[in-house]
Amino acid sequence: MxxxxxxxxxxxxxxxxxxxxxxxxxxxxxxxxxxxxxxxxxxxxxxxxxxxxxxxxxxxxxxxxxxxxxxxxxxxxxxxxxxxxxxxxxxxxxxxxxxxxxxxxxxxxxxxxxxxxxxxxxxxxxxxxxxxxxxxxxxxxxxxxxxxxxxxxxxxxxxxxxxxxxTVHCPVRTIEPGATPESLISKSLRRRLQRKERKLQPLAGYRYHIASDDADITRLLDWFFQVKPQRMAQQKLPYVFAEPGVQEFIRAACITRLANGGRAIEIHALECDKEVIAIFAGVSDGHRFSMMFTTYTMSQNAKFSPGLILMRDIIDHFTDQNYRAFDFGVGSHDYKRLFCKDWExxxxxxxxxxxxxxxxxxxxxxxxxxxxxxxxxxxxxxxxxxxxxxxxx
Missing domain, CATH: 3.40.630.30 (Gcn5-related N-acetyltransferase (GNAT))
Structure with a gap:
C-alpha cells in the first residue's frame, strides 16, 4: 500500500x-x-x-x-x-x-x-x-x-x-476517407453549376488555377483590391481591407513561400484572358483548407454564379488531394451552407x-x-x- x-x-x-x-x-x-x-x-x-x-x-x-x-x-x-x-x-x-x-x-x-x-x-x-x-x-x-x-x-x-x-459560427465540411468530389456536392447543384458554367466556357482562356508565381499573385491582388471595395459598398458593408497595414499584410503573406513550396495564403482563381472572374484566398495545411477572403467580377459574367463555380472547383481540387475538411470562413451565409453541412x-x-x-x-x-x-x-x-x-x- x-x-x-x-x-x-x-x-x-x-x-x-x-x-x-x-x-x-x-x-x-x-x-x-x-x-x-x-x-x-x-x-x-x-x-x-x-x-x-x-x-x-x-x-x-x-x-x-x-x-x-x-x-x-x-x-x-x-x-x-x-x-x-x-x-x-x-x-x-x-x-x-x-x-x-x-x-x-x-x-x-x-x-x-x-x-x-x-x-x-x-x-x-x-x-x-x-x-x-x-x-x-x-x-x-x-x-x-x-x-x-x-x-x-x-x-x-x-x-x-x-x-x-x-458569438461567431463557421460552416465546415468533413471529407470522409474514400470520398469522391461527386459525393460531396449534390447532383442537382452540380448540374445547376454546369449549366451556368457553359456560359463562361466559351470565353477565351477560361480556366481555374492556383496562383503560383509572384507576378500572378500581384496581378490578382491588384484586381481584388480594386473590386472588393465596390462589392462591399454595394452590400453596404464596411471595407475592412482599408484598415492600416491590412493590404500590406495580405500581399506579404500571399508572396511568402513556405518550406513545402506553398504560400502562407494561397489564391485560387477563375479567369479568362479578358478579366479575372472570381478569386478565393485561404490557408491550407495538407489536411484542411480554410477560406479567408473572396470576391467576383463586376461585369455581366457575375450573373453566372462564378463564386459558386469556383467553390466547386476548390472542393474538387482538395478532395483529389485527400484533404479531410474544408470551410469557407465564419458566417452563416446561404452560399456556404450549400457546400458545408456541419458547424465547427x-x-x-x-x-x-x-x-x-x-x-x-x-x-x-x-x-x-x-x-x-x-x-x-x-x-x-x-x-x-x-x-x-x-x-x-
Missing part, C-alpha cells in the same frame, strides 16, 4: 510538473526557432498560427494598432517546449490584455502544441500554465477568441480552461490573471452575451446591420 501511494503521488507530481516553466517573449525573431519547431508534422497547429502568417500580420497590422508581441512558451522540467501561444498585448483602460495575433483575419485561433502533450493534456496542466503566467505579472487578462474545440484528430488543450460559446464548434476563453483582470472579464462577458442575443433575434440583428451600414460601426 505504501508503494502504491508513493507511485500515485509520483504520477500526480509528474502531471503537475509537466508544465514546469513559461517564457514570455516580446520579439518575433527571438521566438522564431521554437515557433517553427512547433509547426512540424508531429505537432498540432492551424495554418493561421504559422510564423510566416502571423509575423506578416504583426509587422504590418499589429504594430500599427499598438499591439506588442506577447509570445508564451510553455516548457517541461527539462526545458523542452510543449507549446506556444502566439499572443499580442495592449493596455486598454488600464487593463493589460493579451489576445491571439491575427485579429479578424484569422478564422481559427489556437496554440501550437507538441502532439503528445495536446493529446493528453489535463486541467492540471492548463491550470499550471495559467498559474505560472499569472505569477509573471505581465498581463491582467487573456482574451482568447475564435478557438476550435479540436484540430484534426487532437483536442485543443485550451478547451480545458473555462470557456463559453463564441468555436469557443472563447476570458482568463483573469490578476484582480484587475477579474473585473474586466465581467464587462467582456456582458458584451458577448449582448452579441449572442442580437444574433439570435432576427429583428435585433436587422437593426444592428442597418445601424452598422449607416454609421460604419
Amino acid at each position: 505504501a508503494i502504491e501511494n508513493q507511485t500515485t503521488q509520483a504520477i500526480v507530481w509528474s502531471r503537475r510538473r509537466r508544465v514546469a516553466s513559461v517564457d514570455i517573449v516580446h520579439d518575433l525573431a527571438a521566438a522564431e526557432t521554437v515557433w517553427r519547431s512547433l509547426e512540424r508534422p508531429n505537432h498540432s497547429a492551424t495554418p493561421y498560427q504559422r510564423f510566416d502568417f502571423l509575423a506578416a500580420w504583426q509587422r504590418q497590422v499589429g504594430h500599427r494598432a499598438g499591439l506588442s508581441p506577447f509570445l508564451v512558451i510553455a516548457r517541461d522540467d527539462v526545458g523542452r517546449p510543449l507549446g506556444l501561444l502566439p499572443l499580442a498585448s495592449k493596455t486598454v483602460l488600464g487593463v493589460r490584455c493579451a489576445s491571439f495575433m491575427g485579429g479578424n483575419h484569422s478564422t481559427f485561433n489556437m496554440g501550437l502544441w507538441e502532439r503528445e502533450f495536446a493529446a493528453t493534456a489535463t486541467e492540471l496542466d492548463l491550470d499550471a500554465l495559467m498559474a505560472l503566467l499569472a505569477a509573471r505579472d505581465e498581463a491582467d487578462v487573456l482574451v482568447l477568441r475564435w478557438q476550435p474545440t479540436n484540430w484534426g484528430d487532437l483536442q485543443n488543450p485550451l478547451r480545458l480552461l473555462p470557456h463559453e460559446p463564441s 464548434p468555436i469557443f472563447d476563453s476570458l482568463i483573469p490573471l490578476s484582480v484587475r483582470g477579474r473585473f474586466a472579464i465581467g464587462a467582456m462577458s456582458a458584451v458577448n452575451e449582448a452579441k449572442r442575443l442580437v444574433k439570435s433575434n432576427p429583428a435585433l440583428l436587422d437593426l444592428a446591420q442597418n445601424l452598422r451600414s449607416r454609421f460604419r460601426l
